[in-house]
Amino acid sequence: MYTTIHNKLFAYLEGKTKTYLLMAGYALVFLLAFIDYLTGELSFILFYLIPVFLVAWFVGKRSGLFICMSCSIASFIDKLLEHPASSPQFLHSWDFIIETSYLFMLGLMFSTLREKHDQEKKLARIDPLTRALNRRYLYELAEQEIYRSSRYNRSFTVAYIDLDNFKTVNDKKGHHVGDDLLCIVADTIQDNVRYADIVARIGGDEFVIILPETGAEHALSAITKLQGKLAAAMECRGWPVTFSIGMVTYNVPPESVDEMLKKADDLMYAVKSDNKNGLKHAIINEGQQHSDNQFEAKGWIKSNASFLLQGFKINPSTTIYLRKKENISRVNKNVKVRP
Incomplete structure (x- = not known):
């Protein structure tokens, strides 16, 4: 009382x-x-x-x-x-x-x-190491975003980021280097998202970003750019860390925060099981779920093995670039490769 x-x-x-x-x-x-x-x-x-x-x-x-x-x-x-x-x-x-x-x-x-x-x-709301939000506060804000999306019929996107090879750096160079790495990742993310976006660390080397009122096209552009910034930050320090990202755009809000995170988490694990260092993007519409990642890098590499035999490498952003095209055969003619 x-x-x-x-x-x-x-x-x-x-x-x-x-x-x-x-x-x-x-x-x-x-x-x-x-x-x-x-x-x-x-x-x-x-x-x-x-x-x-x-x-x-x-x-x-x-x-x-x-x-x-x-x-x-x-x-x-x-x-x-x-x-x-x-x-x-x-x-x-x-x-x-x-x-x-x-x-x-x-x-x-x-x-x-x-x-x-x-x-x-x-x-109580902030991760003490990285100064990003913690899991508890993420859930509070995510619930508000689901409610806002349901009430005003607005899309939003959630990205689940996992650090590839983080354990290798942590074991070989020490925990202090691992801590510095996580802080740099958190700072890089926060420096390259909007003020209204939500950035949280929810596990040892896992981060979640919620992009309010953001549809598939703009979310894909923002997270692709962020992935490049993160890769550059790791490369300039000589750390062999890459990033596996699962991303879901909700045109219809999920039933719960757990469901929202699980879909993005499943896509992230699909990337990790497929050579890591990639991005899978799904769009959730009313009554249906379809993946925006119909065209996989592995299939493209198999069908264009002659490039690899000549010493070419596929740009990590190629699959993301290709996903934005409707006609795969037309895209193949425009793909650029780096020596």
């Missing part, structure tokens, strides 16, 4: 603007000062903690200190009006100093606790 009331009250106050809460705080100070004046000898200093907490917690430290001063001044004026000449002046001054110090200390305590609370809440 208490927890329910507490959560509802705090959720209500968190939903209000800081200007609204600040005005409400000063209105409470005025109301308490008026009641304090009417009651005469009764002390109301404890009740002044209500506006102090409201402003210090929900608005900020500086505003909290101002509200503390306002409470002290209001209490001081009440005492002067109640006993204008009967009490020595130094007693009023002493009461003002004590009450001001008391309210200031509590105001600072409330605002500091709020800062610590926000910091702990943030740390």
Whole structure:
């Protein structure tokens, strides 16, 4: 019962603007000062903690200190009006100093606790090594994205990235190098996606990206570019790490986050079982699921073995480039290879 009331009250106050809460705080100070004046000898200093907490917690430290001063001044004026000449002046001054110090200390305590609370809440959502989001917070945001997609009929895309040969680097060069590698991967991903995109580390060497309101074509372009940036970051450091990516575009939202991730995870494992270092992309439409990766690199290599015999290599982005074409035979004429 208490927890329910507490959560509802705090959720209500968190939903209000800081200007609204600040005005409400000063209105409470005025109301308490008026009641304090009417009651005469009764002390109301404890009740002044209500506006102090409201402003210090929900608005900020500086505003909290101002509200503390306002409470002290209001209490001081009440005492002067109640006993204008009967009490020595130094007693009023002493009461003002004590009450001001008391309210200031509590105001600072409330605002500091709020800062610590926000910091702990943030740390609970972030992977401590890479500073990407963790699995728990990914699930929260993914649920919101599924709901938004269902409500507004908007597509979104999820990409599941696994690092190939990460264990080799970790074992041969040490865990500190492995940690640096993961941090570089996370930084590279975050530097090459939009601010609205969601980046999370959900396993030892597995990352997930959710691209809100992103259809198949734009998602494929963005993730292909990202794969190239990641490969370049590994190559310039001499790390033999590549990236297997499974990607799903949902034109119709999945039933759950687990289902959403499983489809992308299955595609990623299909890439890993097929020579790694690739990308498979599926599109989920209403009542059907089809893969956008009908044309595999392996089949192309078998049908063009003469190129390999002459020492040519297939560009890693070739299969992605070919997938965007409708006529495979026409694409084969335009494929470029690198020596």
